[in-house]
Each structure stands twice: as structure tokens, then as C-alpha cells.
Amino acid sequence: MISIDEDFIAAAAPNAAAAKNGRGLVLKNKFIALHHSDDKSLLFGECQGSGKTPYLCSADFTNPQSVTYRCSCPSRQFPCKHSLGLLYAYVEGKSFTPSEVPESLQEKREKAAARAEKKKVDAAKPRKVNKSALAKKIKAQLDGLDLLEKLTFDLVRLGIGNMNAKSASEIEKQAKLLGNAYLPGAQSALHDYTKLFFDEEEVKTTAAQEAVYSEALDQLGRLHSLVKQGRSYLQNRLDDPELAPETETSIAAWLGHAWQLRELKDAGLVQSDVQLVQLAFNSYDDVARREWVDTGTWMNLSTGAIQLTQNYRPYSAAKHIKAEDSFFQVAQVSELCVYPGDVNPRIRWEGMTMRPLEANDFKRIRSFAHDSFAEVIKQVKNQLKSPLADKLPVYALNFDRIGRVGDQLVVQDSQGQRLVLTEVGLAEEPSTCNLLPLLPSSRLAGQILIARFRHDLDTRKLQVKPLSIVTSTSIDRLTY
Numbered sequence: 001m002i003s004i005d006e007d008f009i010a011a012a013a014p015n016a017a018a019a020k021n022g023r024g025l026v027l028k029n030k031f032i033a034l035h036h037s038d039d040k041s042l043l044f045g046e047c048q049g050s051g052k053t054p055y056l057c058s059a060d061f062t063n064p065q066s067v068t069y070r071c072s073c074p075s076r077q078f079p080c081k082h083s084l085g086l087l088y089a090y091v092e093g094k095s096f097t098p099s100e101v102p103e104s105l106q107e108k109r110e111k112a113a114a115r116a117e118k119k120k121v122d123a124a125k126p127r128k129v130n131k132s133a134l135a136k137k138i139k140a141q142l143d144g145l146d147l148l149e150k151l152t153f154d155l156v157r158l159g160i161g162n163m164n165a166k167s168a169s170e171i172e173k174q175a176k177l178l179g180n181a182y183l184p185g186a187q188s189a190l191h192d193y194t195k196l197f198f199d200e201e202e203v204k205t206t207a208a209q210e211a212v213y214s215e216a217l218d219q220l221g222r223l224h225s226l227v228k229q230g231r232s233y234l235q236n237r238l239d240d241p242e243l244a245p246e247t248e249t250s251i252a253a254w255l256g257h258a259w260q261l262r263e264l265k266d267a268g269l270v271q272s273d274v275q276l277v278q279l280a281f282n283s284y285d286d287v288a289r290r291e292w293v294d295t296g297t298w299m300n301l302s303t304g305a306i307q308l309t310q311n312y313r314p315y316s317a318a319k320h321i322k323a324e325d326s327f328f329q330v331a332q333v334s335e336l337c338v339y340p341g342d343v344n345p346r347i348r349w350e351g352m353t354m355r356p357l358e359a360n361d362f363k364r365i366r367s368f369a370h371d372s373f374a375e376v377i378k379q380v381k382n383q384l385k386s387p388l389a390d391k392l393p394v395y396a397l398n399f400d401r402i403g404r405v406g407d408q409l410v411v412q413d414s415q416g417q418r419l420v421l422t423e424v425g426l427a428e429e430p431s432t433c434n435l436l437p438l439l440p441s442s443r444l445a446g447q448i449l450i451a452r453f454r455h456d457l458d459t460r461k462l463q464v465k466p467l468s469i470v471t472s473t474s475i476d477r478l479t480y
Contacts, residue, residue, distance in 0.1 A: 002040060002061050002090070007329055008354060009087045012067065014077045014322040022084025031089055035099035043090055044105060047082045049073060057082040058105055062113075065334060065351030070108060076320050123262060131241040137182055138238045141255065142231065144181025149227045151175065151190065152220065160216045168194040185256035188289065189226055193219040214457035218391075225387035230255050247340045254388055261348060264337040274336040275301040276347075277361060278327040279396075279450045280467040282479045284428030290315045293428075294324035297394055297450065297467060298347070301330070301361065304368030306394050306450075307338065307347045326480065329354040330361060342383060343393040362472050369396040369448045369470075373417040377462055380453050392426060394452050394467065402436060402444040409433055411449055411464065422463040424454055432466050432478035443469050443476060 013019035025031065025047060032054055033046040044058035057071040057080070069079035079087075090096060101109070151174060158167065171194050178187035196212050196219070233251050237243050245252040245259075247267045253259070264270060280297040294311040311324040331352045339346040370376045376395050383389045402411045402421070409421040423431050429452075436444065448471075451464035469476045 002036075002043065004087060004091060006088075006091055009084060009091065010325070011327060011354065012069075012079060012087070013084055014079070015319075016325075018077055018079075018081050019084055021081040022086075023088050025081060025085035026088045026092060026094070031085065031094070034086070034089055034094055034096045036096045037101050038098055042101060042105075042109075043086055043096065044099075044101070045086050045089070045096075047085060049082075055082050056102065056105065057086050059083055059086055060109060060112075062109070063116075063351060064353055068112060070105065078322075123265075127262075127266065129241055134241050135238060138234050140181050141183055142234050142238070144178050144183040144186065145227050145231050145234070147174070147177055147181070148183070148186050148190065148223065152223045152227065155193070155220065155223075160213050163197045163216070165198050168197040183256050185254045186226060186230070187256075189219075189223060189254070193223065210458060218457060222387045226254055229388065250339075250341045250388065252340065259339055261337050261350065264339065264348075265335075269338045269340070271300075271302070271336045271338060272334065274333045276307075276331040276333060276336075277301060277357065277365060277475075278331075279306070279365075279470070279475060280394075280477055280479050281324075281326040282426070282429050283323070283325075284426075286428075292318055292323070296324060296327065297344075298331075299365055299368065299396070300336075301364050304396075306344050306396065308344050309348070310346055326477070329356055330358075342390045343379075343395075344390060359473070362470065362474075365396070365470050365475075366398070366448050366472070369398040371398045371413065372415060373397065373413045373419055374415070376453075377417075377419075380455075380462060384455055392452050392454055394450065396470070397449045397451055397464075399447065399449050400445065402449075409436070411451075411466075419451075420461070420463045422454060422456075422465050424463070424465065426452070429465070429479055435478050436466065439469070439476060443471065447471050 009022070010019055013022070030048045031045050032048055034043075035045055036043050041061050042058060043061075044056065046054040047057055048054045055071055055073045057073070058069070059079070060068040060070070062068070069083040071080045071082045073080055073082055075081070151171060155163070155171065172191065175187050175190045175194070178184070178190065193216060196216055229249075229251050233246055234255070237245075244267060245257055245263065247269060276298045278296050278298050281295070283292065283294045286293050292313040292315075294309075294313070296309040298307050298309065299305070300307055309324065311321075313321045313323065331354055333349040333352045335349060337348045339348075376397065380393060380395075383393060384391065397411070398413065399411045400414045402409070404410070405418070410418045411421055412418045421433050421436075423433050447469050449464075449466055450468040450470065451466055454463050454465060455461075456463055466478055468478055
């Protein structure tokens with residue numbers, strides 16, 4: 001029995017416009033036939049388009065965690081508006097009659113089943129390494145690290161005080177060679193340094209200059225560590241081609257390794273039967289890399305770990321890639337792949353089912369929050385000792401109250417330990433502190449704060465940026 005609702009359709013839609021257009025087809029009575037298979041695992045129907053021949057669209061629920069959508073229309077979006085309209089018609093209670101599955105559609109289902117079976121067989125086969133191709137790639141990466149080291153030394157010799165938009169632009173031109181050397185991660189790390197100097201208007205004041213210089217010193221230390229650790233890691237892989245990518249640290253990702261799901265599974269980085277709740281969401285435009293990035297912050301209800309999803313949509317293909325969005329239900333995932341990382345590793349999955357949030361879910365989230373700020377501060381400080389660690393980790397904090405002390409907005413735990421709230425976090429995140437006064441007073445006392453930690457390099461103190469507040473009945477999101 002197919003069990004879906006409007007939230008399911010919103011999650012399946014590639015974008016809001018496609019969902020709106022799909023609903024519009026139902027409102028305009030464009031569906032001239034609505035059917036389901038005898039076993040009710042398949043919805044299919046005919047939708048009148050602009051031509052004489054109606055489109056045959058379907059939604060195959062053979063695998064409820066990964067629904068397959070098909071349509072005879074020329075759209076490159078999946079699911080297209082016709083398949084989404086089919087779902088809306090089902091949710092709205094339109095009459096679906098049992099019918100024999102069309103031959104063309106049945107053939108596609110059989111081929112899909114054969115591909116799925118072949119995929120299982122291939123997954124069981126041992127992975128073969130093309131040693132010559134791997135050696136060629138690693139040598140190119142080592143040459144790229146030599147270039148990164150030279151550029152880093154050039155930046156040190158030039159001096160932070162002499163950096164400006166022109167010199168930053170020159171370094172950026174040379175940095176493009178890192179992409180050709182299979183080091184997109186290293187190229188991005190170098191960009192994090194140069195972008196500090198592009199907007200000279202923002203650093204005219206002494207305070208602004210000091211902030212930029214402090215951040216620049218930190219970034220130079222990161223580049224140096226990336227060269228050192230990256231070279232050691234790549235040399236080890238060159239000496240032993242059978243050596244799997246590093247999983248204890250995130251050095252492979254820093255260099256730009258694009259982890260495949262099979263690699264993660266082969267490395268044992270997979271969890272079974274996981275339930276996830278999204279705590280925050282943010283979508284931003286990464287101009288430097290020319291792509292949209294959708295980032296979700298989730299809590300694993302089994303372990304309490306806070307993990308991240310990241311969906312990349314290059315400009316050139318953005319309209320054909322499903323955009324992620326805020327998710328307000330519980331995601332039930334049979335196989336969760338976890339990337340190597342620090343406190344908040346990236347996660348991915350191939351399919352899921354969803355269910356509404358229940359009282360026990362909120363209770364579960366709240367049970368994983370840290371009661372002592374001092375304990376969390378110690379953990380964050382230990383993590384920040386590593387130059388390549390995530391500098392902006394997210395934690396769940398059990399707080400006593402949020403309020404002002406002088407001109408500062410602070411959050412306090414039950415022991416009286418305080419952390420200053422800040423608007424500074426990820427550059428792409430919207431402001432959040434300004435939203436706190438708009439919340440009911442009950443939200444600012446005795447609740448759970450989902451917060452992003454930040455080390456202020458000038459004051460040498462940790463600050464936190466609020467992302468959401470979790471109560472016993474709701475998750476109040478401050479990002480979008």
C-alpha cells in the first residue's frame with residue numbers, strides 16, 4: 001500500500017516551481033487516466049500536454065526508499081511536473097483504477113530490476129585498482145602540492161600587510177593550476193586565503209584589518225599543514241597502490257577526493273537502520289566554485305551525532321539537479337554512509353522513507369544535548385588544535401537562558417557558564433541573533449540550542465552562532 005502525503009511530494013520535487021506546476025495539472029484536470037497496478041506498487045496515468053498525444057507518467061514504489069519516476073515528456077527534470085501531478089492526484093483522493101501495466105512501462109521496470117540486480121553483483125566483486133592510472137594521478141597531485149607550497153612561501157614572503165586585491169587576483173590565476181592537478185580541495189583552501197583581500201573597502205578600519213590579518217595567519221597555517229600532510233599521504237599511496245584512501249582523517253577530502261558510496265561502504269563507513277532529524281538548513285551560492293550548495297544539519301537519533309548533508313549544484317546543470325530543502329519529518333534510512341571527518345561528518349544515502357516527528361523524537365534530541373558548556377568548550381579547543389580540523393563545529397547545548405549582559409547577547413548554562421552569541425559563522429549563513437527577540441520568552445529559557453562554535457582569533461575566545469532552538473514540541477529554525 002502506497003502511503004504518501006504532500007510533504008513527501010515536496011521532498012521529491014526537484015524545485016518548488018516543479019511542485020507548483022504539478023499541482024496545477026491536477027487543478028486544471030489535465031489527467032485523462034489514473035491507474036495503479038494490481039499489487040499497488042505502481043501509479044501511472046496519462047496527462048494531456050501541448051501535443052495531441054498525452055504523456056504517460058508513472059511513479060514506481062517497488063522500492064519505497066527510492067521511488068522511480070518515468071514520463072514520456074521531453075523534460076530533463078526528475079521527477080517532472082507530470083509525475084508530481086500524478087502524486088498530487090493520489091494524495092488528493094482522485095480515483096485510481098486497477099489496470100494492466102502498459103507494455104512499454106513494464107519493459108522499463110524489468111530492465112531497472114535487472115540493473116539493480118547487476119549492481120548488487122558488481123558491488124560484491126573485489127575492487128580492481130588501475131595502478132598505472134593511479135600512479136599518474138598521484139604524481140600530478142604531488143606536483144600540485146609543490147606548486148601550493150611555492151605559492152604559500154610567496155605569500156609569506158610578500159607579507160600579509162602587503163596583500164591587496166591585485167596580488168590576490170594574481171595568486172588566484174596561478175591557483176587554477178591546482179584544479180588541473182586533481183587538487184580542487186587545495187584550490188578551495190587557497191581561495192579561502194585570497195578572498196580575504198578582494199574587498200579593500202571592508203578593511204579600511206584598524207579593527208577590520210586586524211580581524212583580516214588574524215584570519216589570514218590562521219589560513220596560512222592551514223595551507224602549510226595541508227602541504228605537509230597531503231604530501232605524506234600521497235607518497236604512502238604512491239608506494240602502495242593497494243592502500244585505500246585515508247578514513248581516520250579528512251585529508252583525502254581536503255585534497256579533493258570525491259568519495260563514492262561504494263568506497264565508503266567498502267571502508268566500513270556505513271550505519272544501518274538510521275533515523276535522522278534535520279535541525280537546520282542553509283542554501284548558498286558559492287561564486288568561486290560556480291555552484292549552489294545546499295547544506296542540511298541533522299541529528300542521528302541513534303547516536304546523537306550531528307552530521308551534515310551537502311548537495312552541490314554546478315551553475316551549468318543546476319536546473320537539472322534536484323535542489324535540497326528544509327525537511328520537517330524523520331528520515332528513515334536503511335544504509336547511511338558517513339564520510340571521514342571530525343565532529344560533524346558529511347553523510348549520504350541512496351533512499352529513505354519518512355514519518356512525522358513525534359513527542360519521543362523531541363525527547364530524544366534533547367537527551368543528547370550537552371549540559372555543561374565547560375565540557376563542550378574543552379572538546380572544541382582540542383579539536384581546533386589541528387590546522388585541518390573543522391573550525392566551525394556544531395553542537396547541541398542545554399541552556400538555562402538567553403539574554404543580554406551589558407551590550408552582549410549571551411547564552412548561559414545551569415552552572416552559570418556563559419558563551420557570547422555572534423552573527424559570525426559561515427560567511428554564507430544568514431543572520432540569526434536578530435531573530436531571537438522575536439521568539440516567545442519561553443523559547444529563551446530551559447531549551448536546547450543548536451549552535452555553531454567559532455573561535456574569535458582576536459579575543460582568543462569561543463563564541464556561538466544560534467542555528468535553531470529545540471523545545472519539547474518543536475524545532476524553531478533560525479536559518480533557511
